[in-house]
Amino acid sequence: MADRKKLVAGNWKMNGLRSDGLTLATELARRVRAATGAEQLSCDLLICPPATLLGPVHDAIVGSGIHLGGQDCHPAPKGAFTGDISAEMLADAGCRFVILGHSERRQGHGESDALVREKIGAARRAGLVPIVCVGETLAQRQAREAAAVVVAQLAGSLPERAAGRELIVAYEPVWAIGTGLSASLDDIVAMHAVIRRHLPTEAHILYGGSVNPANAGAILALGDVDGALVGGASLAADSFWAIASSCG
Numbered sequence: 001m002a003d004r005k006k007l008v009a010g011n012w013k014m015n016g017l018r019s020d021g022l023t024l025a026t027e028l029a030r031r032v033r034a035a036t037g038a039e040q041l042s043c044d045l046l047i048c049p050p051a052t053l054l055g056p057v058h059d060a061i062v063g064s065g066i067h068l069g070g071q072d073c074h075p076a077p078k079g080a081f082t083g084d085i086s087a088e089m090l091a092d093a094g095c096r097f098v099i100l101g102h103s104e105r106r107q108g109h110g111e112s113d114a115l116v117r118e119k120i121g122a123a124r125r126a127g128l129v130p131i132v133c134v135g136e137t138l139a140q141r142q143a144r145e146a147a148a149v150v151v152a153q154l155a156g157s158l159p160e161r162a163a164g165r166e167l168i169v170a171y172e173p174v175w176a177i178g179t180g181l182s183a184s185l186d187d188i189v190a191m192h193a194v195i196r197r198h199l200p201t202e203a204h205i206l207y208g209g210s211v212n213p214a215n216a217g218a219i220l221a222l223g224d225v226d227g228a229l230v231g232g233a234s235l236a237a238d239s240f241w242a243i244a245s246s247c248g
């Protein structure tokens, strides 16, 4: 059994102006530094603010042990790609991780598995750990296609050879994101077991989809759940901290 320290990651999405983003990051760093004994987190903490806040948030959390991540990257290292950000730029800003293939990118920006695969290559080229999101829609789940959809996403987007410590997969059922509807514990266990069969033992599998302080303890206690990718509840220090504190 590989030793996989849990990771609780906050995806701020397109939220946060300088003042509130800095307040949140500073408060999380303060809590990490102030925690003693049983208050100390047993998991790693990651925050992924919008690109405009990477610099200030980096400065706010530096030395606290909280990791910084981007929410997307372009496959190319640089060039004429207006509005995009490269993996090298994220690394240069102090990121260690990058979220790739989030359903909001797959659906809102038409991102294919092939493009996600290219972006994973870019992340690894820049020394970043990709957090690759997969998950089925409600229609696909109702049609009993959830596992097949997720396996196809993994097959289409993961590189041939990926060392486990350089790869994280986040299972995020699309219908559970931002809806308040979390997948059932049985469904999470079943899907994580499916995903695990396609990954090296060291690779983390996170669950994402309406994780909150009330359901985090039960979800994070499940076998093969190596952490959580948290959207809405990562925007307030109290709820994000409560989720991270749920890691056993």
Ligand code: PEP
Pocket: 011, 172, 176, 177, 178, 179, 180, 208, 209, 210, 211, 229, 230, 231, 232, 233
């Ligand atoms: C997400 O966007 O990755 C996510 C899981 O969002 P939420 O926690 O708000 O459902």
